[in-house]
Amino acid sequence: xxxxxxxxxxxxxxxxxxxxxxxxxxxxxxxxxxxxxxxxxxxxxxxxxxxxxxxxxxxxxxxxxxxxxxxxxxxxxxxxxxxxxxxxxxxxxxxxxxxxxxxxxxxxxxxxxxxxxxxxxxxxxxxxxxxxxxxxxxxxxxxxxxxxxxxxxxxxxxxxxxxxxxxxxxxxxxxxxxxxxxxxxxxxxxxxxxxxxxxxxxxxxxxxxxxxxxxxxxxxxxxxxxxxxxxxxxxxxxxxxxxxxxxxxxxxxxxxxxxxxxxxxxxxxxxxxxxxxxxxxxxxxxxxxxxxxxxxxxxxxxxxxxxxxxxxxxxxxxxxxxxxxxxxxxxxxxxxxxxxxxxxxxxxxxxxxxxxxxxxxxxxx
Numbered sequence: 001x002x003x004x005x006x007x008x009x010x011x012x013x014x015x016x017x018x019x020x021x022x023x024x025x026x027x028x029x030x031x032x033x034x035x036x037x038x039x040x041x042x043x044x045x046x047x048x049x050x051x052x053x054x055x056x057x058x059x060x061x062x063x064x065x066x067x068x069x070x071x072x073x074x075x076x077x078x079x080x081x082x083x084x085x086x087x088x089x090x091x092x093x094x095x096x097x098x099x100x101x102x103x104x105x106x107x108x109x110x111x112x113x114x115x116x117x118x119x120x121x122x123x124x125x126x127x128x129x130x131x132x133x134x135x136x137x138x139x140x141x142x143x144x145x146x147x148x149x150x151x152x153x154x155x156x157x158x159x160x161x162x163x164x165x166x167x168x169x170x171x172x173x174x175x176x177x178x179x180x181x182x183x184x185x186x187x188x189x190x191x192x193x194x195x196x197x198x199x200x201x202x203x204x205x206x207x208x209x210x211x212x213x214x215x216x217x218x219x220x221x222x223x224x225x226x227x228x229x230x231x232x233x234x235x236x237x238x239x240x241x242x243x244x245x246x247x248x249x250x251x252x253x254x255x256x257x258x259x260x261x262x263x264x265x266x267x268x269x270x271x272x273x274x275x276x277x278x279x280x281x282x283x284x285x286x287x288x289x290x291x292x293x294x295x296x297x298x299x300x301x302x303x304x305x306x307x308x309x310x311x312x313x314x315x316x317x318x319x320x321x322x323x324x325x326x327x328x329x330x331x332x333x334x335x336x337x338x339x340x341x342x343x344x345x346x347x348x349x350x351x352x353x354x355x356x357x358x359x360x361x362x363x364x365x
Contacts, residue, residue, distance in 0.1 A: 056148045058089025066138065069158030073195060074130035076255045080108060081125045083154045085143065087115045097144040098123055104131035105139060123154060130255055132160045163200035163248050164257050165191040174263040180235040186261040188227040189219065195251055199223060202257075203247035211235070214244045227259070235265045238353025266352040267294035269302065271328075276359035278332055280340055286332045290357060292347065293325030301325045302349060310346040312336070317345065330357075337361050 062084040072079060087093050092114040098107045108124040115121045125141050138157040145151065167189040174184050192200040202225060205214040211232045219226045229244055242261045248254040271290045278286055294301050302325045309317040309328070314336030318329045330345065340362045347355040 056089060057150045058087065059093065059149065059152050060086040060088050061152055061154060062086060067156040069156055071159050071161050072129040073161055074255055076130065078126035078128045081127060081156055083123045085121050085123065087117055087119050090117050092116050093149045094146040095143060096146050099142045101140045104128050105141065125154065129160050134160055134162050134165060161193065163193055163195055163254055164202060165193060166259065171260045174261060177235065177263060177265045180237060180265050181233045183233055184231045184263060186229045188259055190225040190227050192223040198251050200248060201250040203249040206245045207242060209242040212242050229261050237266045239264045269347065269349060269352040269355040270295050271355055271357050278337055278359055278361040280337050280361050282334055282337050285334065286337060288330050290328050290330060291322060291325060292328060306349045308348045312343050315345065
């Protein structure tokens with residue numbers, strides 16, 4: 001018979017079990033930041049040790065939650081919001097930075113001096129309702145403190161109600177126009193709203209784009225209008241972005257409404273590669289091919305006959321047909337590559353805006 005193994009007393013096992021308890025407690029402290037865990041370092045009667053996270057969260061924001069601003073109307077003057085921060089912790093805190101959460105808001109001021117325990121400080125935010133879209137909004141700002149205090153977020157919400165409701169939207173895209181001899185037109189529906197009990201009234205729309213007119217017409221219902229924006233031929237080739245300004249005649253002093261119409265006349269000519277890299281100091285001419293084609297069109301692609309080039313001295317362009325479009329071989333003479341340079345070559349067609357090909361000449365290219 002084999003002798004039985006010696007019995008292990010509970011006192012012998014206690015250090016191992018205690019070590020497991022401490023390890024688990026420490027792991028919980030790492031996994032759950034902000035949780036205070038009490039562990040017993042010894043046997044009965046030993047003192048408790050509190051392990052706390054390195055990040056403190058002792059700042060209280062007044063008002064709590066989301067500051068409701070109600071209905072805002074763009075007036076050109078920013079709305080000021082004041083938040084109070086209360087230091088509920090045992091040590092002073094210091095604001096390092098306040099970051100606005102959008103381009104519609106800005107930080108107007110905050111104290112940079114330390115805030116003692118139990119003390120208060122304020123942060124002021126300015127909100128420009130004119131930079132927000134019509135309807136409900138929710139924005140915020142972040143207050144960053146010196147460690148170990150965690151950042152806090154200041155939240156505010158409301159509703160922007162402009163003098164005019166615009167449909168379908170403030171920005172319209174009329175697409176790619178194949179011919180420069182056909183006019184384009186965009187329509188906006190304008191609904192005037194009451195401002196402070198006074199019905200808003202639009203003024204005369206204004207646009208400074210050449211060949212573009214804007215007319216405001218009644219739409220058969222009180223306070224409802226139709227804004228027609230028309231581009232007359234011959235239309236300039238290339239992309240366009242037309243801005244129409246609609247002033248507020250009544251009540252006076254309100255900022256104007258701005259609407260835009262975007263599009264393109266003719267297809268877009270593009271080259272691959274768009275930028276050429278060339279060596280300097282070459283004793284022989286250097287030739288680089290560039291593939292030319294139209295973008296966003298199912299029509300006949302660019303042809304050799306319609307291409308026209310404007311090149312600087314010492315640069316020659318020779319065009320040949322390709323499967324899709326054309327290829328231009330650009331040859332640079334040694335004189336053109338004598339010194340480092342930046343240059344450009346203009347490529348024109350009667351159906352699109354000119355394309356600018358750029359080249360860079362430098363050592364080791």
